[in-house]
Amino acid sequence: xxxxxxxxxxxxxxxxxxxxxxxxxxxxxxxxxxxxxxxxxxxxxxxxxxxxxxxxxxxxxxxxxxxxxxxxxxxxxxxxxxxxxxxxxxxxxxxxxxxxxxxxxxxxxxxxxxxxxxxxxxxxxxxxxxxxxxxxxxxxxxxxxxxxxxxxxxxxxxxxxxxxxxxxxxxxxxxxxxxxxxxxxxxxxxxxxxxxxxxxxxxxxxxxxxxxxxxxxxxxxxxxxxxxxxxxxxxxxxxxxxxxxxxxxxxxxxxxxx
Amino acid sequence: xxxxxxxxxxxxxxxxxxxxxxxxxxxxxxxxxxxxxxxxxxxxxxxxxxxxxxxxxxxxxxxxxxxxxxxxxxxxxxxxxxxxxxxxxxxxxxxxxxxxxxxxxxxxxxxxxxxxxxxxxxxxxxxxxxxxxxxxxxxxxxxxxxxxxxxxxxxxxxxxxxxxxxxxxxxxxxxxxxxxxxxxxxxxxxxxxxxxxxxxxxxxxxxxxxxxxxxxxxxxxxxxxxxxxxxxxxxxxxxxxxxxxxxxxxxxxxxxxxxxxxxxxxxxxxxxxxxxxxxxxxxxxxxxxxxxxxxxxxxxxxxxxxxxx
Numbered sequence: 001x002x003x004x005x006x007x008x009x010x011x012x013x014x015x016x017x018x019x020x021x022x023x024x025x026x027x028x029x030x031x032x033x034x035x036x037x038x039x040x041x042x043x044x045x046x047x048x049x050x051x052x053x054x055x056x057x058x059x060x061x062x063x064x065x066x067x068x069x070x071x072x073x074x075x076x077x078x079x080x081x082x083x084x085x086x087x088x089x090x091x092x093x094x095x096x097x098x099x100x101x102x103x104x105x106x107x108x109x110x111x112x113x114x115x116x117x118x119x120x121x122x123x124x125x126x127x128x129x130x131x132x133x134x135x136x137x138x139x140x141x142x143x144x145x146x147x148x149x150x151x152x153x154x155x156x157x158x159x160x161x162x163x164x165x166x167x168x169x170x171x172x173x174x175x176x177x178x179x180x181x182x183x184x185x186x187x188x189x190x191x192x193x194x195x196x197x198x199x200x201x202x203x204x205x206x207x208x209x210x211x212x213x214x215x216x217x218x219x220x221x222x223x224x225x226x227x228x229x230x231x232x233x234x235x236x237x238x239x240x241x242x243x244x245x246x247x248x249x250x251x252x253x254x255x256x257x258x
Numbered sequence: 259x260x261x262x263x264x265x266x267x268x269x270x271x272x273x274x275x276x277x278x279x280x281x282x283x284x285x286x287x288x289x290x291x292x293x294x295x296x297x298x299x300x301x302x303x304x305x306x307x308x309x310x311x312x313x314x315x316x317x318x319x320x321x322x323x324x325x326x327x328x329x330x331x332x333x334x335x336x337x338x339x340x341x342x343x344x345x346x347x348x349x350x351x352x353x354x355x356x357x358x359x360x361x362x363x364x365x366x367x368x369x370x371x372x373x374x375x376x377x378x379x380x381x382x383x384x385x386x387x388x389x390x391x392x393x394x395x396x397x398x399x400x401x402x403x404x405x406x407x408x409x410x411x412x413x414x415x416x417x418x419x420x421x422x423x424x425x426x427x428x429x430x431x432x433x434x435x436x437x438x439x440x441x442x443x444x445x446x447x448x449x450x451x452x453x454x455x456x457x458x459x460x461x462x463x464x465x466x467x468x469x470x471x472x473x474x475x476x477x478x479x480x481x482x483x484x485x486x487x488x489x490x491x492x493x494x495x496x497x498x499x500x501x502x503x504x505x506x507x508x509x510x511x512x513x514x515x516x517x518x519x520x521x522x523x524x525x526x527x528x529x530x531x532x533x534x535x536x537x538x539x540x541x542x543x544x545x546x547x548x549x550x551x552x553x554x555x556x557x558x559x560x561x562x563x564x565x566x567x
């Protein structure tokens with residue numbers, strides 16, 4: 001009997017222990033899971049809001065909760081080139097190609113990224129601009145000593161274009177458990193399938209995470225034109241030429257002077 | 259009003275682009291040029307990707323030359339045989355241009371080649387035109403009569419073999435310079451996004467000795483067909499013709515050209531040529547500055563995959 005009671009007690013303790021380790025859950029949602037690019041598109045905003053769900057067994061700890069919302073766009077291969085002086089002219093010489101980098105990246109975090117967790121955790125989940133994995137071609141012609149320059153230049157250019165961003169303190173807590181952040185989507189955003197990943201951290205440890213899908217797509221006339229240009233290039237080209245001939249002819253008729 | 263360009267993938271202010279088309283159209287009406295060499299750089303400097311700028315301007319030139327061709331056709335001032343030969347060669351040149359364009363874009367050297375070519379061609383032609391127009395103005399000031407320009411009917415070009423007769427132009431010349439001229443201008447036009455009228459017209463007058471009343475109509479027809487081919491080939495091989503951008507530019511261009519043509523009638527020919535020379539030189543210098551002065555940002559990037567979505 002005593003042995004059985006002890007086993008039962010251990011089981012309860014173990015369950016409680018397991019429960020407390022998993023006591024925080026995360027629920028996050030997007031204001032819209034689809035961004036439509038139309039002729040008047042000049043950028044938009046996506047609101048990510050969520051709740052930290054705690055059960056009664058959650059142990060109160062001194063460390064505050066941290067939230068990181070990471071939006072990543074479709075993967076692309078991007079070549080970064082550097083100009084050098086050649087025969088007195090500034091021309092593109094060295095180039096580094098980054099493989100499978102996100103076409104869009106936004107990190108919204110409660111505190112500066114470096115304070116959230118250890119470097120390896122941040123790198124694993126690609127939290128923060130400097131933790132994005134920027135793989136290069138194996139036969140990259142750029143010497144190791146200059147890789148860093150290309151990496152920094154790439155990040156700098158994309159930040160300037162508004163495609164990459166990191167905003168500390170941009171996640172707003174509405175209550176102890178409700179949070180919200182507004183992610184600006186610029187007008188030059190690439191179209192495709194996006195991922196919105198929300199991470200809940202505390203004291204450097206990842207407690208929970210959630211992934212939401214976001215689609216950015218051209219619609220209506222923009223989609224039609226784009227598809228036509230790429231899939232039916234010959235027809236598109238012929239239409240463009242015909243349109244030009246027609247406009248020219250029409251102008252000739254309207255403004256005929258002789 | 260902002261409008262999103264589906265191929266360039268960025269929004270532009272519709273009135274700004276319309277204004278650019280109109281301003282270049284005005285100048286093209288004023289000087290009797292296509293204006294591609296002004297419009298393409300203007301688009302590039304305003305942030306439209308060079309590939310899209312070049313390809314789209316070729317479409318715009320089709321529209322701006324079409325009304326001119328119709329007018330000259332009515333006046334029967336086109337040598338169809340000469341134009342046919344020029345444009346057949348032009349289409350071949352244009353095909354080579356599109357092929358090279360694609361390779362250069364992949365190598366990341368397209369911008370360099372565009373800049374270098376603009377500096378070379380605009381610089382050369384600008385200086386030649388400037389000297390010619392200043393001499394003409396000086397002659398007029400000094401009161402001397404302009405020499406009646408009747409250059410010898412024959413120069414070295416007329417000694418080449420494979421001669422062909424062109425009745426309307428009253429010419430009997432070798433087809434070699436014609437094919438060379440047509441293909442070179444077709445090639446340059448495709449790579450640089452220019453019609454090439456400002457190179458074609460002097461070449462036809464001074465090298466082939468085509469009568470001036472025939473030159474413009476013939477050159478316009480050659481430009482129309484070559485640029486139609488170029489814009490079709492750009493659409494098929496590089497997918498960089500932005501039909502929305504082209505349409506705004508066309509409408510602005512044809513309207514501007516009407517006002518330009520009216521203003522042009524009030525100015526003297528040599529003054530017009532002087533102004534045009536200065537304009538051509540200014541564009542050339544602007545490109546030269548970009549090549550010679552250390553850029554603020556040495557790095558640039560281009561997406562090489564994931565374009566097809």
